[in-house]
Amino acid sequence: MNAPVLPGPLNDNPILERWVTFPAPGKVIVGTGRVELGQGVLTAMAQIAAEELDVGMERIAIRSGDTQFTPNEGYTAGSQSIQFGGVAMRQACADVRALFLDAAAKVLACKASELSIRDGRIYRNGSSTGQDYWTLAGAVDLTAKATGSGPRKAVADFKTIGQSRARLDLPDKIFGAATFIHDLQLDGMVHARVVRQPNRGASIDSVDEAAIKRAAKGAIEFVRHGNFLAILGDDETAVELAGAAAVNHVTWQNVEAPTPLQQEAAWLLQRPAIDRIFGAPEPADAKGRERFESTYTRGYVAHASISPSCGLAVFKDGHLTVWTHCQGVFPLRAALVKALGLEASAITVQHVQGSGCYGHNGADDAAADAAIIAIQKPGVPVRVRWRREEEFVYEPKSPAMVVKVRALLDEAGKPSDWTQEIWSPTHNLRPGAGGNLLGALALPNPPPEPPPNDVPESNGGGATRNAEPLYAIATKRHIHHLVTETPVRTSALRGLGATANVFALECCIDELAERAGQDPVEYRLSITSDPRARAVIEKVAQLSNWKAGEPGGAGRGRGIAFARYKNRAAYCAVVVELDVDETIALRHVWCATDAGLVVNPDGVINQLEGGIIQAASWVLKEQVRFDNNAPSGAVSFDWETYPVLKFSEVPEMTIELINTKDAVPLGVGEVAGGPVAAAIGNAVSHALGTRIRDLPLTRERIMATLLKE
């Protein structure tokens, strides 16, 4: 018999005690490399562990994202935590459970098959044995490796998985307990702000220390290493005032700021790029066929986390300890090894919750700032908290994209050949992908630029994510121009390239349906063979009471869109109803999602709601703007210059999950973004009778379109 194949993260981290330990009677510690980003993943992990270990959830304490203790699962990203990390957790717990049953069988001189476990206690043919996980803890060696042979429960036997459970982290947040990294208080801690190097290669020309000290109205000191300059002090108010004043009292040489021209996606065309082609060759018989072509764009988008990034560090007796809210403690540790020249064994990185990040924001960089300062001040715990303006200007941005779609049509007006051509900077400059930590660029001997790269196709691709329609089209290809010259640092934001790609291809499908004189739902179904895709499209049409041929053009419109995230994860179809006057007012969003096995239904719906609202905000409002004449080179530096959707602008919603007892769980954090973007685009077109193909759909764009008509 072949040995069972271990789920990826368990194969990478086979030592069982990284996943499960029994530290004291009645207590279980479950370790996961996945971290809480506000998505509720730790609650789902506790449900999974409770299920496979047969213990009550209240016995479980979760340890997450700690280089010293937990499994290394890379990044908590890509809607993969449950699909991969959760499956690994299930198997680890099943293996542990099997080891304890074997140990109990030995102690009780019986067969393991006679034994069962209820809330951690072991029963023989239904009778109590006096044994439990804790009495047997000494008899089971959890430093052993997982074998994958522990039997996992059948879906039909689940008691905890599949039930809506209250989020474990919410009570503290609702009662105002100190739960965030920003609330950590270390003995002897100093506050710090960094005077940001405006760009790679910029060097400090002058520092008016006297003026900064005057502005601080309290004691501060400066720490400088190369062009890395920080302000420290015991009083956070003084440090904050000094940090804000320093922007005007430190001058730099070799400053390069992006221009307004560069903020537009169209600037990316004609830039140096690395070109790749995927899919079928161009058809030889293209000439005779009818051809449709359309171009869609999107500007740069910010993560705009509600809290600026924060990091803490202390360097004591040659060991660096770092607290961070980043998405991957192990990749951050590896990047710190490179940037600081320490051994990995001399660095501990521990995750503490921050505000929602939605991707690669300033978290890693703030942690690196704290580490750089801590090494300059051995023994002193250092807390760096970015300023609001600093987060907006210096966090990595989600790149602008241009997506050109060319379709060849058959006699019925259906696409028979599809080309999607994409211009985009990279979607991945995470430290784990070779990206540099911002502070390291200001140190002496800054690291070189990483070679141009994007998320590999095996991980779902970056700019190419969802570039291929799932529809039944005879030949498909996509062309990726990885633009290598970019005005700002770009990296991962929820959904990566899927947002722009699904916006483009699903708007294009609507344009083709209109050409063919067909209803958008019927048209989609006529080119969809995947039964799970058909099911979500049909379900959302039913939920929204979709009527074929409803007249539009009078200011109210409806639009539909569909995608299967990464073409291999969860299925999602969305209908949006909205009014357009000079601006867009969202009325209602309906969403049907097939994410396979659902661990916590309410948690999944919560994630979908969040994904829908955030995507609506991107589409209606969000674009990062540049101005090389502005002091910081940016026009978008606060919530007034980068507005997001407000309470009064949020639509009501109806969400339904289907196929929730499937064997395989699929993540949902990013599934709705593309469909929401396209459904809004399609609804606006329906409402106006004319299409806007550039995001965001601002008042200026709507007015310009109406004037053209």
Add this chain to the structure above:
Amino acid sequence: MTQKFDFHVNGKPVSVALDNEETPLLNVLRNEFGLMGTRFGCGLEQCGCCMVLIDGQPEKSCSKPVWSVAGKTVTTVEGLGTPERPHPLQQALLDEQAGQCGYCLAGILISAKALLARNLSPTRPEIAAALDDNICRCGSHNRIIRAVQKAAAQMRAGAQT
């Protein structure tokens, strides 16, 4: 020159001695009193994470100088309720699982409390308008609105008995 400022926080008299009388109330609450529930979001009075009640009125504390609250009463999220005795708004947020990252919730609770103090039967648009000073980036808006409606209903029922 060090100055002393006396005021009330969550029903208790407090006193703080500071060199800079412009020190924001937010920093005093967090760094002097260890009340971490009120949060820094922008320092620009734009996001509402730092909302507190000052003499019953919802105010952003990030730019509110400490001298301006001398002699006044300040209520923070810690003063609303406890896990054992939750405020109806806190219970409703738990019941609706109204939150994702949760960073904005303390400020939202304060804005909602102020709303219900002046209008115990708010409509959805009225609740949304009252919360427009608070940014939620995760997209928990609809759950939060439902929770405020639920708390209002519960408080109305409580007022009748």
